[in-house]
Amino acid sequence: MPRTYAGWFRLVAIAEAFSWVGLLVAMAFKYGLDMPLGVTVMGWIHGAIFTAYVVVCLVVFSPLRWRFGVLVLALVASVPPLATVWFERWANRRGLLTESDSDEPTFWGRIREIN
Template identity: 80%
Template structure:
């Protein structure tokens, strides 16, 4: 099991890409051989993995201290087939999957502070 935010992101990104590939294969079986059950099963699996990828992105961007554009690219990468693996590799090469040493508050820490001040 992953022990870091970057590890969790990598795991979910790769799983989402595999589910995309499985859905594409299932669609080939549906339209090529007339077997629609695979799309029903893989469609559900891919839907769950897509949702997990989006939620994971929204959870890990703050502790990994991503700025706006990496978050936007990560979310856009969830749409084209297998693009999550491309984004994960790109983010890994740029060091975006390691937690930086910083005492500055994270995005969600700032949101929590603002909501606390509003009360």
């Protein structure tokens, strides 16, 4: 099991991409071979992993100190097939998946300061 925020994000991002592929294959079986059960099963699995990806994005963006625009991009990446893997690689290349030792408050810390 992952021990870091980045590890959890990577795990769920890759799982979301695999579930997209599974759903696309199931759709090919449904419409090509008239076998709809696969879409029922893979649709449920993909929906659960999609939801997990959204939740993980919302949880990790503050500790990883993502700007709000990066969070929006991560959430948008959940819609096209396999885009979560693209986003994970993009974020990794830019150092967005490393936890900072900064004393600057996180997003939620800044929100608390406003109130």
